[in-house]
Amino acid sequence: QITLKESGPTLVKPTQTLTLTCTFSGFSLSTSGVGVGWIRQPPGKALECLALIYWNDDKHYSPSLKSRLTITKDTSKNQVVLTMTNMDPVDTATYYCAHRGVTIFGVVSYYFDYWGQGTLVTVSS
Amino acid sequence: QSALTQPASVSGSPGQSITISCTGTSSDVGGYNHVSWYQQHPGKAPKLMIYDVTNRPSGVSNRFSGSKSGNTASLTISGLQAEDEADYYCSSYTSSITLDVFGTGTKVTVL
Numbered sequence: 001q002i003t004l005k006e007s008g009p010t011l012v013k014p015t016q017t018l019t020l021t022c023t024f025s026g027f028s029l030s031t032s033g034v035g036v037g038w039i040r041q042p043p044g045k046a047l048e049c050l051a052l053i054y055w056n057d058d059k060h061y062s063p064s065l066k067s068r069l070t071i072t073k074d075t076s077k078n079q080v081v082l083t084m085t086n087m088d089p090v091d092t093a094t095y096y097c098a099h100r101g102v103t104i105f106g107v108v109s110y111y112f113d114y115w116g117q118g119t120l121v122t123v124s125s
Numbered sequence: 126q127s128a129l130t131q132p133a134s135v136s137g138s139p140g141q142s143i144t145i146s147c148t149g150t151s152s153d154v155g156g157y158n159h160v161s162w163y164q165q166h167p168g169k170a171p172k173l174m175i176y177d178v179t180n181r182p183s184g185v186s187n188r189f190s191g192s193k194s195g196n197t198a199s200l201t202i203s204g205l206q207a208e209d210e211a212d213y214y215c216s217s218y219t220s221s222i223t224l225d226v227f228g229t230g231t232k233v234t235v236l
Binding site for chain 2: 037039045046047048049051052060061062063096109110111112113115116117118
């Protein structure tokens with residue numbers, strides 16, 4: 001059974017750095033083809049994919065936020081960490097982490113099949 | 126990379142069928158068969174309903190179906206039920222950023 005859970009601060013001040021941790025179980029991020037992504041959703045708005053990290057440490061970032069984002073993994077702890085620098089009130093959102101698996105043909109998939117419950121991060125002074 | 130375009134809202138009566146469109150470009154929806162659809166109830170995490178344009182994950186009702194024509198993908202919900210009332214988001218792989226791009230979202234209302 002695959003589960004993911006996000007953790008981190010609920011409130012950050014403008015200009016601070018946000019660090020979010022995704023702790024997962026039921027899969028290994030050392031398995032070929034597997035990935036974990038971060039997606040956010042401002043209140044009442046659409047989903048936005050922020051970053052994705054794969055089993056082989058291949059990393060992908062949203063171009064509009066690339067300069068502010070870093071995604072890392074700790075395979076031994078079953079964790080993926082996202083850091084976002086220079087936080088602004090417009091970054092107020094629910095942040096989700098999600099699992100990206102392998103298809104029945106054994107290749108990388110292009111969808112998120114399991115999601116964490118999300119964590120609301122508010123940016124305010 | 127711009128979000129994929131979806132209608133803001135779609136409604137239907139119980140038992141009816143509705144279709145939600147998702148329009149992109151040849152760099153995303155039109156160029157790859159990697160379109161997925163997610164259902165999101167208020168205050169809940171998104172749930173995968175369709176992947177790779179037409180495939181349903183195990184456990185998802187066969188009332189949900191997906192298709193694609195050119196740069197536009199579609200999600201059809203047949204036999205509409207009250208529990209289908211939710212927000213729906215499409216998503217596609219895009220070669221321009223090698224990351225998923227999501228749609229603007231559609232609120233489905235069951236009348």
